[in-house]
Amino acid sequence: MPDTLLRIDDIACRYDQVIALDGLSLRLRRGEIGCLLGPSGCGKTTALRAIAGFEPLVRGSIWLGGRHIGMPGFGLPPDQRGVGMVFQDYALFPHLSAAQNVAFGLRGLPQRERRSIATRLLELVGLGGLSERYPHELSGGQQQRVAVARAVAPQPRLVLMDEPFSNLDVDLRERLGSDIRFLLKEQGVAALFVTHDQNEAFLIGDHIGVMCQGRLLQWDSAFNIYHQPAERFVADFIGQGRLISGVLCAANAVETSLGLIHGNVAYPWPAGHRVALLLRPDDIVPDPAGPVVGEVVARAFKGAETLYILRVGPETEVLCEVPSRLDYPIGARLRVRVEVEHLILFAD
Amino acid sequence: MLTADADLAISHRVAPRPRGQWLLRAGALLLGAITAVPLAVLFGAWLSPQTLVWQHLATTVLPELLRNTFALLVGVGAGTLVLGCGLAWLTARCEFPGRAWLDWALMLPLALPAYVLAFVVQGLFNPSGPVRWVLHSLPGGGSITFEARGTGWVIGILTLAFYPYVYLLARAAFLGIGRGTLEAARLLGLGPWATFFRVVLPMARPAIVAGLALALMETLADFGAVSVFNFDTFTTAIYKAWFGLFNLPAAAQLASLLLLFVALTLVAERRLRGRARFHETARGAPAPRIVLSGWRAGLAAAATGVVVAAGFALPVAQLLAWVATSAATELDVRYWTWLSHTLLLGGSAALVTLSGALLLGLARRQFSDRTTLAAVELSSLGYAIPGSVLAVGVMLSFSGIDNSLDALWRHAGGDHLGPLLGGSIASLLLAYLIRFLAVANGPVSSALECLRPSLIEAARTLGARGLDLIGRVYLPLLRPGLVTAALLVVVEVMKEMPATLLLRPFGWDTLAVRIFEFTSEGDWRRAALPALTLVLASLGPVIWLARRTASGNPSA
Numbered sequence: 001m002p003d004t005l006l007r008i009d010d011i012a013c014r015y016d017q018v019i020a021l022d023g024l025s026l027r028l029r030r031g032e033i034g035c036l037l038g039p040s041g042c043g044k045t046t047a048l049r050a051i052a053g054f055e056p057l058v059r060g061s062i063w064l065g066g067r068h069i070g071m072p073g074f075g076l077p078p079d080q081r082g083v084g085m086v087f088q089d090y091a092l093f094p095h096l097s098a099a100q101n102v103a104f105g106l107r108g109l110p111q112r113e114r115r116s117i118a119t120r121l122l123e124l125v126g127l128g129g130l131s132e133r134y135p136h137e138l139s140g141g142q143q144q145r146v147a148v149a150r151a152v153a154p155q156p157r158l159v160l161m162d163e164p165f166s167n168l169d170v171d172l173r174e175r176l177g178s179d180i181r182f183l184l185k186e187q188g189v190a191a192l193f194v195t196h197d198q199n200e201a202f203l204i205g206d207h208i209g210v211m212c213q214g215r216l217l218q219w220d221s222a223f224n225i226y227h228q229p230a231e232r233f234v235a236d237f238i239g240q241g242r243l244i245s246g247v248l249c250a251a252n253a254v255e256t257s258l259g260l261i262h263g264n265v266a267y268p269w270p271a272g273h274r275v276a277l278l279l280r281p282d283d284i285v286p287d288p289a290g291p292v293v294g295e296v297v298a299r300a301f302k303g304a305e306t307l308y309i310l311r312v313g314p315e316t317e318v319l320c321e322v323p324s325r326l327d328y329p330i331g332a333r334l335r336v337r338v339e340v341e342h343l344i345l346f347a348d
Numbered sequence: 349m350l351t352a353d354a355d356l357a358i359s360h361r362v363a364p365r366p367r368g369q370w371l372l373r374a375g376a377l378l379l380g381a382i383t384a385v386p387l388a389v390l391f392g393a394w395l396s397p398q399t400l401v402w403q404h405l406a407t408t409v410l411p412e413l414l415r416n417t418f419a420l421l422v423g424v425g426a427g428t429l430v431l432g433c434g435l436a437w438l439t440a441r442c443e444f445p446g447r448a449w450l451d452w453a454l455m456l457p458l459a460l461p462a463y464v465l466a467f468v469v470q471g472l473f474n475p476s477g478p479v480r481w482v483l484h485s486l487p488g489g490g491s492i493t494f495e496a497r498g499t500g501w502v503i504g505i506l507t508l509a510f511y512p513y514v515y516l517l518a519r520a521a522f523l524g525i526g527r528g529t530l531e532a533a534r535l536l537g538l539g540p541w542a543t544f545f546r547v548v549l550p551m552a553r554p555a556i557v558a559g560l561a562l563a564l565m566e567t568l569a570d571f572g573a574v575s576v577f578n579f580d581t582f583t584t585a586i587y588k589a590w591f592g593l594f595n596l597p598a599a600a601q602l603a604s605l606l607l608l609f610v611a612l613t614l615v616a617e618r619r620l621r622g623r624a625r626f627h628e629t630a631r632g633a634p635a636p637r638i639v640l641s642g643w644r645a646g647l648a649a650a651a652t653g654v655v656v657a658a659g660f661a662l663p664v665a666q667l668l669a670w671v672a673t674s675a676a677t678e679l680d681v682r683y684w685t686w687l688s689h690t691l692l693l694g695g696s697a698a699l700v701t702l703s704g705a706l707l708l709g710l711a712r713r714q715f716s717d718r719t720t721l722a723a724v725e726l727s728s729l730g731y732a733i734p735g736s737v738l739a740v741g742v743m744l745s746f747s748g749i750d751n752s753l754d755a756l757w758r759h760a761g762g763d764h765l766g767p768l769l770g771g772s773i774a775s776l777l778l779a780y781l782i783r784f785l786a787v788a789n790g791p792v793s794s795a796l797e798c799l800r801p802s803l804i805e806a807a808r809t810l811g812a813r814g815l816d817l818i819g820r821v822y823l824p825l826l827r828p829g830l831v832t833a834a835l836l837v838v839v840e841v842m843k844e845m846p847a848t849l850l851l852r853p854f855g856w857d858t859l860a861v862r863i864f865e866f867t868s869e870g871d872w873r874r875a876a877l878p879a880l881t882l883v884l885a886s887l888g889p890v891i892w893l894a895r896r897t898a899s900g901n902p903s904a
Contacts, residue, residue, distance in 0.1 A: 054805055079808045085809040088802075105811050
């Protein structure tokens, strides 16, 4: 793979006796944006710090641009890796102005050139007039932009971002997210960032990895992560949905309490195998002539749609999204049909 | 793609902690031991009791020492409590004409060492002094005779000198009680007085107790002021045992008794403070002040004004008057020698103490095991040890080392070696290190707190390392804290009297030592120039403190 920039083979890290990262492998190509997604404590930040060179490996190895930069017992120091990093708290130097912060990593250049690079980058992140401000004179979002500009200034091949948007409010997150994606793509910098917010991951990442308890469960496109989750945890963690138990009766058909459900994916398990079927809200369509009757047990108004939790059988619930002008109170009965394209099954 | 082996040659080992970290821990443990050893040696002096001397002490001076010490503790304790809390309440919660500047002017007496205040008062009230002169010029005033001496006078002087400790902490606590808290108390049905006694005072109690403990420790440690008044306490007895009787073990036994008093004060403080920590800073709006008017406002302004005048303005005016008449003869080469000795000691002590404080701060960041924490805790207790006690402990430890070295040397066939460490600058610096480490610790550790680990990591991902990293990130971020700490230590060392007096090399005079010698001869006029120098030097830190507390922003 000639254009692989970052290659991580089966790495593991531990703090004292606790294994924080256990067998992570992934590839990232030049200019590609990857995202590690997972609940807090899943090891995603440890993964970033291992790539940056702050955590020693106990297993596996890391290659950057064909160079072996980390393995157990050895690691290129962080200052020689040429990897930029944006910290969760931004870590701007409080004694330096925005422009001086951005210019911090520029070395071997005349003063004037460093200044002009810093100014240009600050303009690129939309802070043209604020280059002389000190970090405490900037808002959270502005500090974040300075931190990103500082990380890309020395033209690293890879930028790591640790929950870069977690301290910002929701509106700002989306705007900054697309701005930063634009900046990274324009500079041709690959990035790996870490978040616990799936919307953020979907917005920015070309590839998304879902992590749990130190392991990477799936490394895939956003579409596949959502529609073809590789493991139960991924199905649960990404998007909304409910798992319904059933019995496989053909390679691509399941008998459930909602009836026989067909899909376009074939599973290798024998007929009669007990399985769990993932049903997303968009798999359940309201239909006055539908074969399934559900009782509304809870509802959440979301503007254009209302999300209903329907009880369709003893201990069986599904989610259903209905245009919000159709209003059903709690306890109402609603006819639906199941419309599944990909059959997502897990062994039960 | 390169092979792994080829690349390993240029890779470096990544350790969980940077190399050399164990040195930090070892340093912290050493600092803890440095504080512990002189104390252990003091109590060790009881193993070779000086029976004769001790019997003499016990029958003659000891009852008086105990009586005097108790009297001082009770008197100064009550005085600083009333004065400190009362003034703090007036300036923090009330409004009256002149409050804004009286608020910080009340901190100024901190710039006046107690012994300076003491000798100025002696000079003012002495038979040929200005007060007597004014009295005699009044009709019928000629028959009034009194002497500025005795317990009451000493208590008064020390109260004026040490009330700012209570004032500062109580004031911060009163200011820290927000409008919300008071309004909540009122809504829950408490009247204004009940609010004060059931909410304000309990909330401020930990701070007030801490301030009181500081004032009492200073009282126990005071040597200069009591010796001006010929008032015998443990510190003067230690001095006499050492220089009068040349009996270091007897001095050590007295020192360990004094240390017991200090320990009792510390324990009492912990007890009274209980589990409460210092007040929390108020969020939101500050509570509105009580506006005083009419005679109440006049009384408040007069009371605070009198304290500022008596504790600072008048003594400084008297010093200036003396200096005006004596400067012509006193401002000569000897003065510059004393000043340079003083500054040299202060500078070297700042260097040593700052290194110690940095080491402790870094060790505390990296290690959290019990041993390290205990060492850190122990080394910050040094501030509680009175200078004279410390001097005896350091002297005993060093002469112990000297004797062993001498024995070794003679065993090897050498001549008499004589003292190497005892009575050297090194022993003085060690005493300063132990005593003032806690002073440097405050600003240094708050500076280290600004140095978040992510800042260092950010600098490293941007390619900075080694000296570059230190010069561009560590130093600029630490500089304000280090400068503050150095300033505080230099001034503390300049003012320090008992340890300097006892440990200095022969003939090595500092300003404080000269003040002691001039005042013990009753030569107030000549003591004025060194004293004024100390006051001017101390004003810097006091103004810094006043600004810091005024803004309520504890940034170092």
